[in-house]
Amino acid sequence: MFNYTLRRLLTVIPTLLVLIVFSFYLMRLAPGGPFTSEKPLPPAVMQNVLERYGMDQPLYVQLWTYIKNIVFHFDFGPSFAQKDRTVNDVIAQGFPVTLTYGFWSAVFVLVLGIPLGIVAALRHNSIWDYTMTGLAIFSQIFPNFVLAPILVLLFTLSWGLLPGGGWNGGQWEYIVMPAIALGTSYMAGVARLTRGSMLEVLNAPFILTARAKGLPERVIIWRHALKPALLPTLTYMGPVFVYMITGSVFIDVFFSTGGIGQDFIDGAYSRDYSMLLGLAILYSLLTFALNLMLDLLYAWIDPKVRSSL
Amino acid sequence: MSLLSVENLQIRFRTGDGLVHAVNDVSFDIAEGQKLALVGESGSGKSQIALAIMGLLAKNAEVAGKVRFDGRDLLSLPASQLNALRAAQIALIFQDPMSSLNPYMTIERQLGEVVELHEGASRAEARKRALEVMEAVRIPDARNRLRAYPHEFSGGMRQRIVIAMALICRPRLILADEPTTALDVTVQAQIMALLDEIQRDLGTAVLLITHDLGVVAGFCDDTMVLYGGRVMEAAPTPAIFDAPGHPYTRGLLRAVPRITDGDVTLSAIPGSPPNQTAAPRACPFAPRCVDAIPACHEMLPDFREGRACIRPVEELT
Numbered sequence: 001m002f003n004y005t006l007r008r009l010l011t012v013i014p015t016l017l018v019l020i021v022f023s024f025y026l027m028r029l030a031p032g033g034p035f036t037s038e039k040p041l042p043p044a045v046m047q048n049v050l051e052r053y054g055m056d057q058p059l060y061v062q063l064w065t066y067i068k069n070i071v072f073h074f075d076f077g078p079s080f081a082q083k084d085r086t087v088n089d090v091i092a093q094g095f096p097v098t099l100t101y102g103f104w105s106a107v108f109v110l111v112l113g114i115p116l117g118i119v120a121a122l123r124h125n126s127i128w129d130y131t132m133t134g135l136a137i138f139s140q141i142f143p144n145f146v147l148a149p150i151l152v153l154l155f156t157l158s159w160g161l162l163p164g165g166g167w168n169g170g171q172w173e174y175i176v177m178p179a180i181a182l183g184t185s186y187m188a189g190v191a192r193l194t195r196g197s198m199l200e201v202l203n204a205p206f207i208l209t210a211r212a213k214g215l216p217e218r219v220i221i222w223r224h225a226l227k228p229a230l231l232p233t234l235t236y237m238g239p240v241f242v243y244m245i246t247g248s249v250f251i252d253v254f255f256s257t258g259g260i261g262q263d264f265i266d267g268a269y270s271r272d273y274s275m276l277l278g279l280a281i282l283y284s285l286l287t288f289a290l291n292l293m294l295d296l297l298y299a300w301i302d303p304k305v306r307s308s309l
Numbered sequence: 310m311s312l313l314s315v316e317n318l319q320i321r322f323r324t325g326d327g328l329v330h331a332v333n334d335v336s337f338d339i340a341e342g343q344k345l346a347l348v349g350e351s352g353s354g355k356s357q358i359a360l361a362i363m364g365l366l367a368k369n370a371e372v373a374g375k376v377r378f379d380g381r382d383l384l385s386l387p388a389s390q391l392n393a394l395r396a397a398q399i400a401l402i403f404q405d406p407m408s409s410l411n412p413y414m415t416i417e418r419q420l421g422e423v424v425e426l427h428e429g430a431s432r433a434e435a436r437k438r439a440l441e442v443m444e445a446v447r448i449p450d451a452r453n454r455l456r457a458y459p460h461e462f463s464g465g466m467r468q469r470i471v472i473a474m475a476l477i478c479r480p481r482l483i484l485a486d487e488p489t490t491a492l493d494v495t496v497q498a499q500i501m502a503l504l505d506e507i508q509r510d511l512g513t514a515v516l517l518i519t520h521d522l523g524v525v526a527g528f529c530d531d532t533m534v535l536y537g538g539r540v541m542e543a544a545p546t547p548a549i550f551d552a553p554g555h556p557y558t559r560g561l562l563r564a565v566p567r568i569t570d571g572d573v574t575l576s577a578i579p580g581s582p583p584n585q586t587a588a589p590r591a592c593p594f595a596p597r598c599v600d601a602i603p604a605c606h607e608m609l610p611d612f613r614e615g616r617a618c619i620r621p622v623e624e625l626t
């Protein structure tokens with residue numbers, strides 16, 4: 001297991017290098033650049049600006065400098081669009097916000113979705129099951145851009161319970177609605193998935209064996225059925241988790257939370273090369289870390305996977 | 310008094326196509342230490358009888374009749390009391406050792422939880438008992454394999470583990486549902502020898518379910534032949550082999566591969582199992598029976614003197 005983890009960690013470096021080189025050139029293929037505007041700058045000024053950001057150099061030199069700065073100074077360079085701010089600054093400010101509401105959103109998804117799915121499975125074909133499945137389908141077709149305004153309408157405008165936006169250092173009142181808006185459809189997905197896989201596991205022959213042992217139902221669920229029933233949910237949650245903690249553009253814009261989703265959008269519009277590349281690296285590092293975590297979790301649950309590591 | 314007494318057991322399943330009459334009017338007794346074989350082709354209702362005894366029938370099942378174990382009626386026993394009997398007094402061995410063990414738990418835990426549950430054993434005590442039964446069913450290097458998972462064992466070894474699981478509380482009755490069907494021939498013989506040895510040592514009663522008369526021959530005191538969820542013939546095993554009294558049994562015996570002068574003959578009974586969606590009104594075997602007469606299609610033969618056939622034995626081919 002340790003060796004496996006180490007091997008996986010070592011593969012990050014080449015993967016990241018490829019990602020950087022590829023994105024670096026690809027972005028510059030898109031028309032326009034950070035300093036193109038409707039009124040072209042006078043050539044002298046333009047020259048000045050380009051020099052200041054090192055963009056007068058040949059591309060491979062720029063790339064080399066970029067990588068060197070990351071490796072030796074952990075410096076992702078200045079933002080090309082936001083004056084006097086570095087990419088490090090922007091991420092340091094936006095990422096904690098995204099991470100916070102993304103984390104709580106994931107907690108919401110799991111803490112509600114899994115038990116709902118299990119209860120629906122255990123009360124299979126009862127009114128509980130139908131209600132839960134109906135609600136799940138209903139909320140799964142509710143995208144966050146429909147749900148968010150409804151939440152604000154209710155909790156802010158009608159009842160005045162929660163602030164309709166902002167962040168305010170991450171006080172809980174400001175986290176609730178972004179987390180729920182972001183998570184609801186995934187929560188419904190997790191509930192349905194858990195229900196389905198729990199039903200399937202409960203039909204497995206080894207559950208009949210457990211019953212033949214005289215184990216009470218509670219023990220059968222917890223000891224024999226839960227782990228295998230959660231495997232599909234785990235697989236599903238991998239990419240969802242990454243998506244959640246790397247921020248939703250819509251949530252950041254709608255609730256003015258100031259997370260990195262907003263920075264991604266701004267960066268794309270303004271061709272902020274360094275900003276986009278920095279965010280892409282952050283994104284892939286998170287994807288990598290979460291996938292590794294999930295794989296280890298998978299191995300912990302499934303002995304067959306464990307012995308193949 | 311017999312240990313297990315099944316009286317007029319009837320099992321029907323509610324399905325989209327109507328009621329499936331899986332088991333009809335089946336009665337038998339098993340005495341302490343007795344070995345009874347339940348033989349019949351696929352779909353004849355063998356497994357459902359075992360599941361009914363354990364109280365493990367599917368939700369769409371309707372059961373009628375009586376299943377008495379040690380004087381208690383199992384069909385009306387509350388869940389908690391039934392749970393106390395399961396594995397402790399009546400153990401079930403399933404057909405497929407590949408899927409009947411939990412792939413996510415160690416062998417030690419799967420064996421140990423049974424003794425913890427029924428005898429209040431501690432973890433350490435449970436481990437000791439697990440090791441003992443693993444050695445009793447002759448798992449090589451048992452001590453080091455306690456922490457292993459099912460997928461690390463071969464099919465034959467897994468079936469030994471399943472048998473160990475059934476033995477661990479020394480039950481009075483073991484229901485073995487085709488314990489060797491999923492295994493290859495040499496392993497089958499080993500497993501049957503093991504079951505035989507254990508049965509002798511513990512004096513456990515066994516209900517052996519199989520579709521293979523060859524398996525029964527050396528093992529069971531008595532044999533019951535099932536067709537379409539109905540008992541066709543019941544007799545001491547030697548009588549079944551030497552003087553079968555029912556056309557279906559005779560057909561089955563002809564289907565057992567026999568080596569005569571180096572020739573292997575195997576004759577399966579032509580035709581297919583009966584449709585069970587209606588309550589039977591005629592001999593269920595009539596469409597396939599070589600001895601059938603018109604009357605066979607009009608009345609249900611009573612089970613009398615060990616057989617359910619309207620024609621006298623002397624007249625059979």
Ligand SMILES: Nc1ncnc2c1ncn2[C@@H]1O[C@H](COP(=O)(O)OP(=O)(O)OP(=O)(O)O)[C@@H](O)[C@H]1O
Nearest residue numbers: 322324329331350351352353354355356357367520
């Ligand atoms: N849940 C169920 N719903 C409807 N029919 C069922 C159900 N369970 C079993 N049956 C039917 O009951 C009949 C008897 O099944 P059973 O499993 O006892 O057969 P078997 O003799 O054990 O056969 P095999 O040798 O294949 O294991 C079959 O026709 C089967 O289709």
Ligand code: SF4
Nearest residue numbers: 592595598605618619
């Ligand atoms: S009753 Fe008739 S059909 Fe049925 S087994 Fe006897 S002879 Fe054959």
Ligand SMILES: [Mg+2]
Nearest residue numbers: 355356357486
């Ligand atoms: Mg069966």
